Amino acid sequence: MKFVLKLYVTGQTPNSLRAMQNLKLLVKEVFETEPDIKIIDVLKNPQAAEDDKIIATPTLVKELPQPMRKMIGDLSNTEKVLVGLGLIPKKHLEGNTVQ
Amino acid sequence: MSGNNGIAKLETGIAGLDDITLGGLPEYRSTLLAGTSGSCKTLLTLQFLSAGIVKYDHPAVFVTFEETIPDIKRNINSFGWDIDRWEKEGKFAFVDVSPDPEHETIETGQYDFSGLLARIEHAVKKVGAKRVGIDSISSTFSHFSDSGLVRKELFRIAAGLKLMDVTSIISVERTEEYGEISRFGVEEFVADNVMILRNTLEEEKRRRTIEILKLRGAPHQKGEYPCTISEQGIEILPLSSLKLA
Numbered sequence: 001m002k003f004v005l006k007l008y009v010t011g012q013t014p015n016s017l018r019a020m021q022n023l024k025l026l027v028k029e030v031f032e033t034e035p036d037i038k039i040i041d042v043l044k045n046p047q048a049a050e051d052d053k054i055i056a057t058p059t060l061v062k063e064l065p066q067p068m069r070k071m072i073g074d075l076s077n078t079e080k081v082l083v084g085l086g087l088i089p090k091k092h093l094e095g096n097t098v099q
Numbered sequence: 100m101s102g103n104n105g106i107a108k109l110e111t112g113i114a115g116l117d118d119i120t121l122g123g124l125p126e127y128r129s130t131l132l133a134g135t136s137g138s139c140k141t142l143l144t145l146q147f148l149s150a151g152i153v154k155y156d157h158p159a160v161f162v163t164f165e166e167t168i169p170d171i172k173r174n175i176n177s178f179g180w181d182i183d184r185w186e187k188e189g190k191f192a193f194v195d196v197s198p199d200p201e202h203e204t205i206e207t208g209q210y211d212f213s214g215l216l217a218r219i220e221h222a223v224k225k226v227g228a229k230r231v232g233i234d235s236i237s238s239t240f241s242h243f244s245d246s247g248l249v250r251k252e253l254f255r256i257a258a259g260l261k262l263m264d265v266t267s268i269i270s271v272e273r274t275e276e277y278g279e280i281s282r283f284g285v286e287e288f289v290a291d292n293v294m295i296l297r298n299t300l301e302e303e304k305r306r307r308t309i310e311i312l313k314l315r316g317a318p319h320q321k322g323e324y325p326c327t328i329s330e331q332g333i334e335i336l337p338l339s340s341l342k343l344a
Contacts, residue, residue, distance in 0.1 A: 010213040018208070042214045046221030049214050055196055055242070056252075057214035060207075067201075073208030084205040 003035035003085070004064040010057045011043050015074045019058035022075035030087060060084070106317040109230075109266045112150030113143075115335025119311055119320040124268070125292055128315065129260055132270040133280050134296035139307070139326075139333055140270040141166060142175070143296065144232035146332035147268050149180040152190050157229035159185075160222045160265075162194040165238045178332050192222040198242060206244060212252035216259045223263050231265045237272035240283050250283070280312070291315040297323065309335055 007023055009016035020039065027035060042049040042057055052061055056072040062085055071084040082088040108122035117123050124130050124147075134140040144161070151157035163171060171193075172182060185191035196215060223231065236253050243249050260267050271281035276297045293312040298305070308323035326335045 008214055010211070010217065013211075013213065015209050015211060022208075042217040046217045050194065050218050050221065053195055053199060054214040054218070055239075056210040056212060058210060059214065067203075069202060070204045071207045072204060073206050073210045076208035077206075080205050080207040084203075084207065 001065055002033065003031065003062070005035050006038045006040055006052070006061040006063060008040050008042055008049055008052070008054045008057050008059045008061070011041060013057075016058050018074040018076060019060070022078070022081075023060065026075070026078070026081065030082070030085075062086070106315055108317065110155070111147055112154040113146055113333070113335065114331070115324065115326075115337045116309075118337035119309070119324055119335060120314060121317070121319050124266055125315050125317060126266050127261070127264055128292060129257055129267045129269050130292035130294060130314075131280070131290075132268050132294050132296065133273050134270070135273045135276060135298060138273075138296040138298040139328065140296055141171070141234050142328070143309075143333050144234050144268045144270055145171070145175055145180065146178075148191070148230050148232050149178070149182075149332075151230040152185055153180075155229075156190075158190045158226040159230045159232070160192050160194060160219065160226060160228045162196060162219060162222075162231065162233040164196045164233070165198075165235055167197045168193050168195055178330060189226055192226045192228070194218050194222050196239075198238075204242075210248075212255055216256055219256070220259070220263060223265060228263075228265050231260065231263075231267040233267060233269045235270040235272050237282055246283065296326075309333075 007019060009019060023037070027037070040048050042054065058072070058074055060071040060075060060081070062069045065086070069084050071081055075081050079088070083090055107126040108120065108124060109126040110117050110123040132140050132143060148159035148161055151159055182191055222228070239249050239253065240246050257269065273280065274282050276299050280293060292314050295310045295312055297308045297310070307326045309326050310323045311319040324335055324337060326333050
């Protein structure tokens with residue numbers, strides 16, 4: 001299963017640095033095949049943030065496999081990230097999805 | 100045109116509003132527009148932007164937190180504001196922050212709204228905006244679980260706007276016609292300038308009014324003024340409604 005991910009960050013802010021670090025750890029521990037990851041800085045590429053309707057940063061967008069899902073925050077809650085990526089079933093989550 | 104104690108005002112171009120504000124809205128500042136749903140907050144905000152383009156050639160940006168862009172365009176086509184053309188001419192830009200019901204969002208840790216601020220700055224630079232409308236920030240609270248954080252981040256947006264040399268209207272939702280200014284107490288961001296749109300029913304008669312509650316220490320007319328909706332949008336009758344009674 002090929003993963004295509006986009007991580008929207010804001011420069012080198014603390015939340016963004018933590019998100020990049022947490023994502024690196026995840027890639028090592030969780031993914032069998034190397035996912036295709038793009039890191040996008042909203043300060044340098046605000047048009048991409050507009051196209052993906054990004055409100056909060058950091059935001060990890062799972063483009064593939066479907067369904068597209070957004071995980072906002074510094075990815076510190078690993079369980080929720082795994083649910084967002086579809087790697088563990090949703091019933092683990094005590095219903096904190098928004099929208 | 101500057102108010103008589105140094106607060107420069109931007110003429111809005113909306114009939115009656117420039118009268119009751121004695122010259123327009125405080126320039127380069129944000130004015131909060133509070134109103135219950137159905138009080139035409141979105142209409143007045145868009146009218147502020149459209150009047151700016153038509154009468155003063157002021158480019159504009161509209162940040163929509165609630166209505167989708169197709170809905171907005173459909174709701175206003177009876178007023179003849181040709182937003183499609185203005186967009187093509189690079190005089191108007193949307194920032195679409197309306198909810199995205201198909202795609203789930205999961206909170207996984209700490210975040211802030213710097214992404215949204217970057218998008219607003221980008222749109223303002225792209226069209227060289229003089230006017231910005233933000234409608235309505237109250238709906239942000241339903242998108243995110245931590246309302247304390249949302250309030251802090253909305254303060255960031257309001258503060259960020261101040262650095263962009265734009266005159267803006269930020270609309271907020273109210274639940275009652277005569278009570279708190281807004282549902283989530285967000286008015287402290289732009290406490291300096293507040294307008295209230297009301298839509299009351301008295302003896303089966305619909306009554307729309309606008310009140311200028313505060314204008315950053317600058318003089319303005321007091322009390323509620325009747326408004327009507329025409330093809331030009333909202334028309335404000337500068338005769339004080341108290342005199343009419």
